[in-house]
Amino acid sequence: MAPPRPELEKQYMSSNSKPKNEIAEPKPSASILLISPTNQILLLHRVRTSSSFASAHVFPGGNLSASQDGEIPGLKDEGRHVDGSAYRIGAIRETFEESGILLAKKEDGSLLEVEEDIREKARKDIHAGKLKFQDWVKSLGGVIDSDALHPFTRWITPPNLPKRFTTQMYIYFLPLTQTSAQNIISAYIVPTPTSDGGVEHTAALFASCWDWLNQATKGEVMLFPPQYYLMHLLSPFLIPSPTPLSTQELQKQRDAVLGFLQGDGDGKGVKWADKVMSPVGLLMRKSDGRSVLSLEKPGPELVGSGRAGDAKRVVLVKFSKEGPRDVEVRWRKEVLDEEKREKL
Template identity: 50%
Template sequence: MPAGTPGSARHSSTAAGLKKQPAEPRPSASIILLSPTNQVLLLHRVHTLSAFPSAHVFPGGNLSAFHDGDIPPPGDAGRHADSLPYRLGAIRETFEESGILLAQHMCAGGDALLNLPSADRDEARRAIYENKERFVDWVERVGGVVDAENLVPFTRWITPEATPKRFTTQMYLYMLPLSSSEDPAIAAAQSEAMIPTPDGGVEHMAARFDDAASWLEKQRKGEIILFPPQYFLLQLISQFLTGPPPPSAGSVNNLAAGVTEHYAWQRERLRGFLDAVPTATEPRAAGHHTAWIPWKDKVISPVTLGLRRSDRRTILGLDKPGPELKGTERGGDWERVVLVKFGKGVVRDVEVRSREEVLAEERKAERAAEALKL
C-alpha cells in the first residue's frame, strides 16, 4: 500500500479521520558513569540547544553506523534491545563529550584503563566527531580495546509518541576502576573544568562528578535542571551510592583499604539491585507484570496520567514500553510515578512518588472538590 494512504505505515484511519503515526525513535545510548568514589558524571548543556537546553545530562548521544556498526532497522526487535552498536555508541559519545576513554590496554591485564595524554585525546575527539577516523580503529591504533563488556544495562527509555523528535535510548552503568582516579580526564571532570568538546562547546559547557544525592538536592533547590529520566535514575542509585564511609581511627593503610572496600560494597549492592526481582515492594505493584522485569531490562516510555489538583504538576506513569513494543512482555515500572512541572524547554519540581499514594491523593482531592459543589 502506498505510503501516506489510510492504513499505511505512516497513517491509520480513525473515526476522527487520518491520524499521523508517531515519529520513528532514533537509536541512542547513554552512560551513568561512576567515579572511583562512586560519584556520577553529568554534563551541563548550553541554553541554546533545542533538546534539553541548560539541563544536566548523562554523557551519550545518537548511534552512528560509521562508528558503531550495523544498527537494527525500524521494525526489527533488536532496535530496542542492548547490542554491540549501542555499547560502542555509548562509549564513543562519552569520549567525544568528556574525554574519558572507556578502553583497556590491549596487552595489559587487570581493569586499568588505557591512559593517553590529554592532547592526544583532544585531537582524537575532534577527528572522531568529524568522522575522519572510526572510533574503534583509533582505539586499536593506540593499543587499546573498547571496554564494552563492563557496561551494565540499566533501563531503556523510549520518547513518548506525541513528541516530534523521538529516541530509543539504551542506558548503561559503568563503574570506573577504584584505582583510576589519576586519569587526567577524570580529574578534569571532578574539578568542573571546562571541557574542550569537538564542536567548540556548542553542546556542553562543563562536566563534573558529584554524589547522586547532591545532584538531586541541587535540582530541588532550582540550581540545575534534571529531566525526568535523569532524576528518576539518580533517585534509584542514590539508595546505594551514599557517599564516603564515616570517619574511623586506624593506620593510613587500613583506612585506605577500608574506603576502597566501602565503595566496592556500594557497587555490589547496586549490581544486585539491577538483577533482582520483584522490583516492587507494595503488594498491588508486586502483582503487576512489570515487577518481574529486572531494572537492567525495563523499557520506559512515560505516559501522562493527569494533572495534580494541588500544584498542577503532570503525573507521569512509567509502566508502558511505548507504541513500538506494545503487545510485548516488555515494560517499565508500575510502582512509581514522576511528578513534574513542564515549562517552555525546561522542567522543574521533579519528584518520584508511589503511584498508589499519588492516585489516592488525587481521588481524595476530587471527592473534596465534588463536595464543595453540593
C-alpha cells in the first residue's frame, strides 16, 4: 500500500479561486503511448516512493533535458507548449531509458535492433548523463525515429500546485512487418520491455487498452486521469480479439486511430494533436463521492491562444490515500443532467 498523500486530490482538482502563491512554471515533459505489433499498449509500474504518480501504471516518458534533447523553448517562447524537436527526442529517449525499447531506424528504414548487453549499458549511461542519447544512436548507424510520432493531446498541471508540468503526449506504432535490404518481409521482434531496475519503475508490460481499463475498474492497477482518459479514447479502435488478427485487420485498426486524430471530437476546431487539457474540478458527486473533472480549458499559460481541450467529456475519479480509484470517462452533459435531477 502506498503512503498517504494528502495533496493527491489537488493534483487534478483546480478551484475557481486564484492560487495564494505565485503560479509555478510548468516543466516541459513528454510521454509515448507505445503500440505493439499486436496493437497492445505499454504501461510502466512506478515505484511507490516516486514523487509523482507513485505506484501507478503510466506511459513511458519524463522531463526534457537540454543536454540530451537539444534546446528547450524558453518560458516566453511560443514553442513552450507546442510539439517540437526537443519534446520528440525527449519522449523517445525516456522511452528507451525506462523500457529498453529503442525507437530509431537504420538507413533502409527498418527499426534499429541492438544487442541486449549494449542496450542495457547504454540505458544506464544515458540516464546517468555519461552518454548522449543522440550521439549513441548515431554511432550505431541509426537515426531517432521522431517523425513517426503522432501528437495526441498536451496536459498542463493545474495552477494551484507547486510542481507543474506541460506534457506532450504522442502515439507511436511499432511496425507490423519490416522490410530488409533484400526486400524480404519479416516480423519485427519487439525487445521484451523491462523496468529500469527499480529506479523509477518495477515492471513494464504490453496489454490491450481494454485490459488495462478493466484492471483499473477492478482496482487491480492504478491509473491517473490522463492515462485512463487517453486509453478510453483509443479503446473503440484497438479492440482485442480472442484469435490473432491478420496484418490487414491490425492495420485497419491503426488507420481508424489515425483518422480519429484528424478530427476535433467536439466541433471546437482543435484537432486531437493540438488539444490541451488542464483538469479543473467541476463538482463533487454526493451519490458516490467522486470528483468530476472538466478537461475543457488549456490552463493559464494558453489563455487567448485558441487552444482548447475536450468540451464534451469529463473524468470522474475518487481520490484516496493510495491514489485515484473508480476512474471513469463520461459525457459532460449526461453527468451534469444527473446532478440536476439529484437536486430536484
